[in-house]
Amino acid sequence: MLFHVRMDVSVPHDMDPDARADLLAREKARAEEIQRSGKWPQLWRVVGEYANISIFDVDSTDELHDLLSSLPLFGFMRIKVTPLAHHPSKVD
Amino acid sequence: MLFHVRMDVSVPHDMDPDARADLLAREKARAEEIQRSGKWPQLWRVVGEYANISIFDVDSTDELHDLLSSLPLFGFMRIKVTPLAHHPSKVD
Amino acid sequence: MLFHVRMDVSVPHDMDPDARADLLAREKARAEEIQRSGKWPQLWRVVGEYANISIFDVDSTDELHDLLSSLPLFGFMRIKVTPLAHHPSKVD
Amino acid sequence: MLFHVRMDVSVPHDMDPDARADLLAREKARAEEIQRSGKWPQLWRVVGEYANISIFDVDSTDELHDLLSSLPLFGFMRIKVTPLAHHPSKVD
Amino acid sequence: MLFHVRMDVSVPHDMDPDARADLLAREKARAEEIQRSGKWPQLWRVVGEYANISIFDVDSTDELHDLLSSLPLFGFMRIKVTPLAHHPSKVD
Amino acid sequence: MLFHVRMDVSVPHDMDPDARADLLAREKARAEEIQRSGKWPQLWRVVGEYANISIFDVDSTDELHDLLSSLPLFGFMRIKVTPLAHHPSKVD
Amino acid sequence: MLFHVRMDVSVPHDMDPDARADLLAREKARAEEIQRSGKWPQLWRVVGEYANISIFDVDSTDELHDLLSSLPLFGFMRIKVTPLAHHPSKVD
Amino acid sequence: MLFHVRMDVSVPHDMDPDARADLLAREKARAEEIQRSGKWPQLWRVVGEYANISIFDVDSTDELHDLLSSLPLFGFMRIKVTPLAHHPSKVD
Amino acid sequence: MLFHVRMDVSVPHDMDPDARADLLAREKARAEEIQRSGKWPQLWRVVGEYANISIFDVDSTDELHDLLSSLPLFGFMRIKVTPLAHHPSKVD
Amino acid sequence: MLFHVRMDVSVPHDMDPDARADLLAREKARAEEIQRSGKWPQLWRVVGEYANISIFDVDSTDELHDLLSSLPLFGFMRIKVTPLAHHPSKVD
Numbered sequence: 001m002l003f004h005v006r007m008d009v010s011v012p013h014d015m016d017p018d019a020r021a022d023l024l025a026r027e028k029a030r031a032e033e034i035q036r037s038g039k040w041p042q043l044w045r046v047v048g049e050y051a052n053i054s055i056f057d058v059d060s061t062d063e064l065h066d067l068l069s070s071l072p073l074f075g076f077m078r079i080k081v082t083p084l085a086h087h088p089s090k091v092d
Numbered sequence: 093m094l095f096h097v098r099m100d101v102s103v104p105h106d107m108d109p110d111a112r113a114d115l116l117a118r119e120k121a122r123a124e125e126i127q128r129s130g131k132w133p134q135l136w137r138v139v140g141e142y143a144n145i146s147i148f149d150v151d152s153t154d155e156l157h158d159l160l161s162s163l164p165l166f167g168f169m170r171i172k173v174t175p176l177a178h179h180p181s182k183v184d
Numbered sequence: 185m186l187f188h189v190r191m192d193v194s195v196p197h198d199m200d201p202d203a204r205a206d207l208l209a210r211e212k213a214r215a216e217e218i219q220r221s222g223k224w225p226q227l228w229r230v231v232g233e234y235a236n237i238s239i240f241d242v243d244s245t246d247e248l249h250d251l252l253s254s255l256p257l258f259g260f261m262r263i264k265v266t267p268l269a270h271h272p273s274k275v276d
Numbered sequence: 277m278l279f280h281v282r283m284d285v286s287v288p289h290d291m292d293p294d295a296r297a298d299l300l301a302r303e304k305a306r307a308e309e310i311q312r313s314g315k316w317p318q319l320w321r322v323v324g325e326y327a328n329i330s331i332f333d334v335d336s337t338d339e340l341h342d343l344l345s346s347l348p349l350f351g352f353m354r355i356k357v358t359p360l361a362h363h364p365s366k367v368d
Numbered sequence: 369m370l371f372h373v374r375m376d377v378s379v380p381h382d383m384d385p386d387a388r389a390d391l392l393a394r395e396k397a398r399a400e401e402i403q404r405s406g407k408w409p410q411l412w413r414v415v416g417e418y419a420n421i422s423i424f425d426v427d428s429t430d431e432l433h434d435l436l437s438s439l440p441l442f443g444f445m446r447i448k449v450t451p452l453a454h455h456p457s458k459v460d
Numbered sequence: 461m462l463f464h465v466r467m468d469v470s471v472p473h474d475m476d477p478d479a480r481a482d483l484l485a486r487e488k489a490r491a492e493e494i495q496r497s498g499k500w501p502q503l504w505r506v507v508g509e510y511a512n513i514s515i516f517d518v519d520s521t522d523e524l525h526d527l528l529s530s531l532p533l534f535g536f537m538r539i540k541v542t543p544l545a546h547h548p549s550k551v552d
Numbered sequence: 553m554l555f556h557v558r559m560d561v562s563v564p565h566d567m568d569p570d571a572r573a574d575l576l577a578r579e580k581a582r583a584e585e586i587q588r589s590g591k592w593p594q595l596w597r598v599v600g601e602y603a604n605i606s607i608f609d610v611d612s613t614d615e616l617h618d619l620l621s622s623l624p625l626f627g628f629m630r631i632k633v634t635p636l637a638h639h640p641s642k643v644d
Numbered sequence: 645m646l647f648h649v650r651m652d653v654s655v656p657h658d659m660d661p662d663a664r665a666d667l668l669a670r671e672k673a674r675a676e677e678i679q680r681s682g683k684w685p686q687l688w689r690v691v692g693e694y695a696n697i698s699i700f701d702v703d704s705t706d707e708l709h710d711l712l713s714s715l716p717l718f719g720f721m722r723i724k725v726t727p728l729a730h731h732p733s734k735v736d
Numbered sequence: 737m738l739f740h741v742r743m744d745v746s747v748p749h750d751m752d753p754d755a756r757a758d759l760l761a762r763e764k765a766r767a768e769e770i771q772r773s774g775k776w777p778q779l780w781r782v783v784g785e786y787a788n789i790s791i792f793d794v795d796s797t798d799e800l801h802d803l804l805s806s807l808p809l810f811g812f813m814r815i816k817v818t819p820l821a822h823h824p825s826k827v828d
Numbered sequence: 829m830l831f832h833v834r835m836d837v838s839v840p841h842d843m844d845p846d847a848r849a850d851l852l853a854r855e856k857a858r859a860e861e862i863q864r865s866g867k868w869p870q871l872w873r874v875v876g877e878y879a880n881i882s883i884f885d886v887d888s889t890d891e892l893h894d895l896l897s898s899l900p901l902f903g904f905m906r907i908k909v910t911p912l913a914h915h916p917s918k919v920d
Contacts, residue, residue: 001244002136003267004145005324012289013840013903028181035183042134044094044176047893048833048907052179053096060185065269065323075289079324083187083265084136085249087144089120091127093888095911097692104657105196105259139245140189140252140263152829157691157913167657171692173911175831177893186320188329197380197443212365219367226318228278228360231433232373232447236363237280267323273304274319275311277428279451281508288473336369341453341507351473355508357451359371361433370504372513381564381627396549403551410502412462412544415617416557416631420547421464452504455512457488459495461612463635465784472749520553521783525637528784535749539784541635543555545617554780556789565656565719580825587827594778596738596820599709600649600723604823605740636780639788641764643771645796646872647819648881672917679919686870688830688912696915697832704737709821725819727739728872729801731880733856735863741876748841797875804876811841815876 001057003064004082008051011076026072034067055084093149095156096174100143103168118164126159147176185241187248188266192235195260210256218251239268277333279340280358284327287352302348310343331360369425371432372450376419379444394440402435423452461517463524464542468511471536486532494527515544553609555616556634560603563628578624586619607636645701647708648726652695655720670716678711699728737793739800740818744787747812762808770803791820829885831892832910836879839904854900862895883912 011020034040042055058064068079103112126132134147150156160171195204218224226239242248252263287296310316318331334340344355379388402408410423426432436447471480494500502515518524528539563572586592594607610616620631655664678684686699702708712723747756770776778791794800804815839848862868870883886892896907 001246003245003323004136004138013843015289031181032183035181043179043182044096045179045893046096047175047177047831047889048896048909050903053174053176061187061267061323062185062269064267065321068324075326081267081324082145083139083245083248083267084145085139085246087135087137089123089127090135091124093890095691095889105199107657137249139187139249140265142259153691153831153911154829154913156911157689160692167694173692175889175892175909175911177890188320188322197383215365216367219365227363227366228280229363229433230280231359231361231371231429232436232449234443237358237360266329268320268329269323271319271321271328273307273311275308277430279429279507291473337371337451337507338369338453340451341505344508351510357508359429359432359449359451361430372504372506381567399549400551403549411547411550412464413547413617414464415543415545415555415613416620416633418627421542421544450513451507452513453507455503455505457491457495458503459492461614463613463783475749521555521635522553522637524635525781525783535786541784543613543616543633543635545614556780556782565659583825584827595823595826596740597709597823598740599647599705599819599821600712600725602719605818605820634789635783636789637783639779639781641767641771642779643768645798647797648872648874675917676919679917687915687918688832689915690832691911691913697910697912705739705819706737706821708819726881727797727800727817727819727875728881729798729875731871731873733859733863734871735860739875751841801873801875811878817876 001059002084003056003058004084005054005056005068006046006051006080006082007054007073008049008078009073009076010050010078011073023072023076030071034070039063039067093151094176095148095150096176097146097148097160098138098143098172098174099146099165100141100170101165101168102142102170103165115164115168122163126162131155131159185243186268187240187242188268189238189240189252190230190235190264190266191238191257192233192262193257193260194234194262195257207256207260214255218254223247223251277335278360279332279334280360281330281332281344282322282327282356282358283330283349284325284354285349285352286326286354287349299348299352306347310346315339315343369427370452371424371426372452373422373424373436374414374419374448374450375422375441376417376446377441377444378418378446379441391440391444398439402438407431407435461519462544463516463518464544465514465516465528466506466511466540466542467514467533468509468538469533469536470510470538471533483532483536490531494530499523499527553611554636555608555610556636557606557608557620558598558603558632558634559606559625560601560630561625561628562602562630563625575624575628582623586622591615591619645703646728647700647702648728649698649700649712650690650695650724650726651698651717652693652722653717653720654694654722655717667716667720674715678714683707683711737795738820739792739794740820741790741792741804742782742787742816743790743809744785744814745809745812746786746814747809759808759812766807770806775799775803829887830912831884831886832912833882833884833896834874834879834908834910835882835901836877836906837901837904838878838906839901851900851904858899862898867891867895 035043039056039058040054041057044053046053056064056067058067064081068074127135131148131150132146133149136145138145148156148159150159156173160166219227223240223242224238225241228237230237240248240251242251248265252258287299311319315332315334316330317333320329322329332340332343334343340357344350403411407424407426408422409425412421414421424432424435426435432449436442495503499516499518500514501517504513506513516524516527518527524541528534563575587595591608591610592606593609596605598605608616608619610619616633620626679687683700683702684698685701688697690697700708700711702711708725712718771779775792775794776790777793780789782789792800792803794803800817804810863871867884867886868882869885872881874881884892884895886895892909896902
């Protein structure tokens, strides 16, 4: 079951540089871990923005919220989730 | 080169039923044709809306506009294009 | 799996009165049918508006889209779907 | 009498961790207390957001405001209240 | 129990003049009837707009929706309801 | 001459508690003073929000701005003023 | 007492050309009549839009609404009124 | 003196096809005429939309409004004008 | 050549009081200086807001930007510029 | 391939003045460097705002994101990218 997710990141400018570097390193590691599980099949950068557009493939809305809130940047992102369905004109 | 495209369809309620059926049949045929060319790799229905979210893979912005404006529903859609780039945390 | 759905209805003023009455009767019948199936456990009127706020309980996003698009008023509604998850402070 | 309430939480990132933990613990306790009184029958997490959608069942608007403003997080939330009424197509 | 209501009227320009005059006469009669019942204590015109801001005094949200939807212009208005509570600095 | 005023309050979380208490006490005193003068006949709390909806009765727009900007919270509020006129369907 | 008024005009494309010409002629005549009375001291076209920005100088909000609603185009305009006050840095 | 102009076109679907073709031909001719005068140095299509982004080079705001309102599509476009100035980091 | 300018001021609450007083004094002095030059013929306070609506009369967009950015409060204001043209119904 | 880019700058007021001066100097140097490469052919100031409107000429969306994110002010700007295509009425 697919969900479209847009994440806009906003990290405070006055965060301690080491804390920031650590936060971003943990975010990257966790993002890669979820991708390797197959639950996050698509991830793109929005050109010109500190934001991404992603597709998640999960079994339930609870699982999706658990994945998103497990991201170290969760408290620093505005996230918008849009449920997707099969399109009748999709060519497989 | 990838572009994220959202299309919201709005066909007038008072369109002649035959004209409408013809329009939608031609839209479906053209959408399948573009998909088969490899230029429209992803196409999803937005749940609860007469709308889709798509990914286009094109060589230029001119090509993208030509493809979108070749859709028979083009004059009946609100289309929003967002350019995408490679994400540094993407696992290939 | 729960989804929050808001539907805002907009039927053209110049629709033939009989066609309108028929449309609304079929909408009511289909809405009751879905509710009896257990897939639409909550349905409220928004005060002062021709709109409702609903909770759907479905197995997948495809099922949700099929249910919503089976409503006779589907083409006359603006629908907004919000996925819901379990809340950690919920008292059962 | 039912009201639909959406609460979006925004706690400052630089709040002292102990003060934050205490605030959240008191919020949880108060939220559970109100739920047990029967005044807050539904509470869901919005997927991907630090937000909830709730249904309150109260005798008056004054009572609703007293309940909402008694939440320890009240000063850190954007709250939007929508009055609900019985829907004529609701199956009981 | 008080509710703040804003109503924005939009009657189609091509409505038959007699039908329009009849509609507006019935609206005025019903609005005066509700006011005389004491349920609609305040009614103001928004300067420069075909809109009003009103205060309703009702016993329940169901009663408020019944009153608003009984207005002949109901299908031609965008209505926004805001629940009000006692203000702690109000001087009686 | 009546004006509809909505005030949304936003006091910084890190304000010194004593300064905050003093500010709010002075706001309450000034609000009561203006109400007693007859210039601020209606004042309601918006349910669930740190906001009020008010009616001011003044002789001029200059007088209204002087009253609003004399409130100790003026620098901490977003204020929206809407001019009101007599409504032709108002029952006196 | 000054008010800032923005008027955005939207006349239906399918209005009968003679009716339209008559409407616009009456609008122009009435606009000039109000200006000559001294109540409408400023009137500018917004570049690129079928809209104007105006300053009205009236004795009351009732008078302002009477003037605006006396315009033949009143039913075809979206009007936004903003009350103005003396500015303390204004050089006279 | 440069102005940034965005024009969004919206021609009614039920316009007579010949009238539409004539309108668009006259629009194209007038657009080319203005461009040849040097007053409209840049004109781009917005990808996926029936819209353009343009740069106009004019001597005054009156001249700009005269040019824009001389376009046959003027009554069918939403136009947004943004004044531009020299940028201090511009490399000539 | 006239431009409509709205300026919304937002000075941080925690600015040093002396720095603030100095900033506002310099703003007032510069605003009066520009007005005396004839380039800023109209300046009004928006009722209830720390904002003004102004008319500037300049020879070019570069001159307008130079004037606005010379204001000491420039970095603390959100400014919106709207180009104005002669209105055909203006009575001189 | 052309892209329309709007950048709105927002540098915190409490940034150290030397750090700010250094940041702006590096931004200017980098902006000039990109312009000299031919990738940033147009750059204008938006009148009255700390913002620019630009045209970028790049070979891919990845290249555009690399250029924009190489700007020292990247973390302090809200950037909006709009893809452009050839306009059929463009006079070359």
